Amino acid sequence: MSLELRGVSVRYGSVTAVSEVDLSVTDGEVVALLGPSGCGKSTLLRAVAGLERPAGGRVDWDGVDLAGVPVHRRGFGLVFQDGQLFPHRDVAGNVAFGLRMRREPAADRARRVGELLELVGLAGYERRRVTELSGGEQQRVALARALAPRPRLLLLDEPLSALDRALREQLAVDLARLLRETSTTALVVTHDHDEAFTLADRVAVMQRGRIRQVGPPERVWRRPADADVAAFLGCAALLPARVRAGVADSALGAVEVGAGVPDGPVRLGLRATALRLAEAGPVRGEVVQRVHRRDHVRLLVRLSDVDAPSVPSTVDAVAPVVDAPAPGQRVRLVLDADGVAVLPA
Numbered sequence: 142m143s144l145e146l147r148g149v150s151v152r153y154g155s156v157t158a159v160s161e162v163d164l165s166v167t168d169g170e171v172v173a174l175l176g177p178s179g180c181g182k183s184t185l186l187r188a189v190a191g192l193e194r195p196a197g198g199r200v201d202w203d204g205v206d207l208a209g210v211p212v213h214r215r216g217f218g219l220v221f222q223d224g225q226l227f228p229h230r231d232v233a234g235n236v237a238f239g240l241r242m243r244r245e246p247a248a249d250r251a252r253r254v255g256e257l258l259e260l261v262g263l264a265g266y267e268r269r270r271v272t273e274l275s276g277g278e279q280q281r282v283a284l285a286r287a288l289a290p291r292p293r294l295l296l297l298d299e300p301l302s303a304l305d306r307a308l309r310e311q312l313a314v315d316l317a318r319l320l321r322e323t324s325t326t327a328l329v330v331t332h333d334h335d336e337a338f339t340l341a342d343r344v345a346v347m348q349r350g351r352i353r354q355v356g357p358p359e360r361v362w363r364r365p366a367d368a369d370v371a372a373f374l375g376c377a378a379l380l381p382a383r384v385r386a387g388v389a390d391s392a393l394g395a396v397e398v399g400a401g402v403p404d405g406p407v408r409l410g411l412r413a414t415a416l417r418l419a420e421a422g423p424v425r426g427e428v429v430q431r432v433h434r435r436d437h438v439r440l441l442v443r444l445s446d447v448d449a450p451s452v453p454s455t456v457d458a459v460a461p462v463v464d465a466p467a468p469g470q471r472v473r474l475v476l477d478a479d480g481v482a483v484l485p486a
């Protein structure tokens with residue numbers, strides 16, 4: 142039970158939207174396609190669904206080429222950003238859709254609909270009109286509808302991005318649990334890092350039609366393959382460093398990078414949280430700007446006595462909300478391992 146893409150390319154006229162992609166999704170695994178807008182992730186998902194015909198390469202399921210298999214015979218479930226529910230059917234009618242297509246008996250359908258609604262947290266919603274549900278509830282119904290016929294693969298295209306932030310975070314956690322509980326094999330498209338990392342066993346970072354890196358979320362986050370992937374994952378600056386025994390030494394001081402990083406030259410990717418306020422920190426500077434966030438304060442700091450050409454003249458830093466320094470104040474900073482990624486030199 143696995144999906145295997147080999148050298149898949151998709152073109153729209155002269156535009157190559159997806160370029161020679163290799164990717165596998167194994168039984169029960171959730172893989173996220175993560176990338177900026179326009180990088181080709183929806184197109185790739187549509188090619189897997191059978192909605193686009195690849196210009197090259199193969200899409201296999203269990204070793205069988207799907208090229209001649211139409212969308213409705215692939216046995217895949219689809220969920221899009223805006224749910225695309227049938228407005229004239231009630232919740233039960235929507236969830237039962239795939240089961241009715243397969244001519245399952247009414248009693249079995251009703252039981253399965255009840256099960257699914259329970260699973261997505263909408264028990265008892267059978268007779269509700271879908272037009273009277275909130276956006277989050279509608280997406281739960283869309284999910285229940287896709288899961289009802291027990292698809293061998295679930296394809297999700299930005300399933301949460303039409304929802305507001307708080308709801309999105311909650312639903313991402315619920316969705317991750319749901320996919321695990323039902324051992325669903327899934328490929329999910331998203332441009333949101335948090336969503337990808339919450340949902341996926343492996344993340345595939347896509348840029349300009351190509352997959353640039355595939356790996357477990359933590360690995361991709363901590364060890365981006367190159368500068369482009371690092372930039373997409375929030376590393377605003379790169380800093381040369383040298384690793385010895387799990388500690389990287391740089392012009393901004395030392396930081397633990399873990400025993401898994403071999404000794405030698407590297408680049409450190411600095412996220413906005415890479416430097417934090419510390420009384421005896423080795424880095425000195427002056428606050429230029431202060432911005433309050435929900436649970437911390439972001440500072441823009443002009444560095445004082447670092448004049449290596451590889452070091453940016455201003456850096457982002459994090460301060461606690463209480464007594465955060467104001468613009469003009471002198472501060473000392475230290476590197477924080479949680480905000481630092483490690484890239485090849």
Ligand SMILES: Nc1ncnc2c1ncn2[C@@H]1O[C@H](COP(=O)(O)OP(=O)(O)OP(=O)(O)O)[C@@H](O)[C@H]1O
Pocket residue numbers: 153156157158176177178179180181182183184185332
């Ligand atoms: N039907 C189409 N005809 C022509 N070009 C298209 C078509 N659909 C997509 N494209 C182009 O293919 C490229 C990839 O688009 P795609 O929608 O797959 O990207 P995406 O990563 O999913 O972006 P988004 O998150 O914004 O949907 C883009 O350059 C887009 O303009």
